[in-house]
Amino acid sequence: MTETPEEETVWPVQDQIAAYLRDGILNGDFPPGKALPSSRKLHDQFGAAAQTIKNAMEILEREGLVYTRRGAGVFAREHRQRTMTPAEYKNPPTDGGKYQWITAAERKGSSGRAELLDVEEVVPPHLVREAFGLDSEGTAILRRQVLHLDDQPCELVEVYFPIELARGTPIAEKRRIKGGAGRVLAEAGLPTLRCVDKVAARWPTPQQQKALKMPTKLPVLRQFRVTYSVDDRPIQAEFMIKAGHLYELEYEF
Template sequence: MTNQHEEESVWPVQDQIASYLRDRILNGDIPAGEKLPSSRDLHAQFGAAAQTIRNAIITLEKEGLAYTRQGAGVFARQHRQRAMTPAAYKNPPADGGKYQWIAAAERKGLSGRSELLAVEETVPPAAVREAFGLEKEGKALLRRQVLYLDDQPCELVEVFFPLELAHGTPIAEPRKIKGGAGRVLLEAGLPPLRCVDKVAARWPTPEQAKALRMPTKLPVLRQFRVTYSVDDMPIQAEIMAKAGHLYELEYEF
């Protein structure tokens, strides 16, 4: 008999099982500490062999979503999926202090920090060139950094700036900036007045997978943001990648 998951599916069965269980754990349908469906139940539902089911469980264990208790079964682990609120972090801190996302994390009892990876002139991706009105080989200033919560990488951020705005300012220097690059632009008379976000789920690039320590083959949430200032001038473009199984985006309208 053909089960519902076999029809028109191109996924390996172990990936189907892992996806099914992952969704139920992250949605709260299987709370932390509750036992996952048995191998017998999963076999009846997916028609999978015992080793295939075990491979799916190993995937969830690597992702920190499940654990095996010898002789008792497999249980959902307390996961650390967190909601990020990007719209709340667009403005630089008024006093040149901590990034707003770090201050927000500390209010929740978490510790946040950033690690600067690179500051360089580069030919940016096509979407950034289009936003800045650059030619095909036109360059922008890139600042790349990893953001951490409780010493776990949560986001790889690539921020591009028009060269004419970055040259001669701390933005072009290979060091962290107190209050962030947004503070430098604000003091130059270029406040962030409008942001446009595009969010998509994509397979991570090798660089993203390494920076975020992706444990298995999982998508990332890719957020592309262009920030505009006075006279609708684009002042920066960001590509932000978050581990899809650990973070979700929250917007309030």
């Protein structure tokens, strides 16, 4: 049946409660160590049964946002949401060393690493073909990797490169590249000069959910970036998929 404009899609009550509390925890309205609203208050607010409220708390516990003290209630945990600044990570390291996001993480007391999953020639998605000016059968080199912070998967990265730029270079080989693919392109006379980002919320695909070890049904942040070089030539296009409950993006204008 087609939904009329007046009708609303109603989430299960346990998901409504979890969303309300999750938002409060991540925004700081329920700081670490603070007791969450009691079952009675949540019942009065949502009209929820005790089991429904318990289900909501179990969702948040699986996400690592709350903990229970027997006889005392449920409390907000020190949450792990991190602020990422993508604009700072667009250029390869000048010394060919660590990725900039790893260096930034280490400055904040965390450890970062990249796990290379695949390198292959593929027919890329529509957005990439559009950026590269490819037809429906045009191919590109794909490098897929998972980024980890403190040994927890934080981002699935799928980077596409035009065939004519990548073929015959380390970019097309299944191995890690010191300083990243951006260093290879820069040394070939194609430095990063401009990036265009598009950020959207999506439900994760099964592949994304598995790679990021998503604990519950949660959205991801999908960041699509096209990088341009000399003469405004597109040199790479990438999808960066982040767990939405763990990360926020910060841009300064």
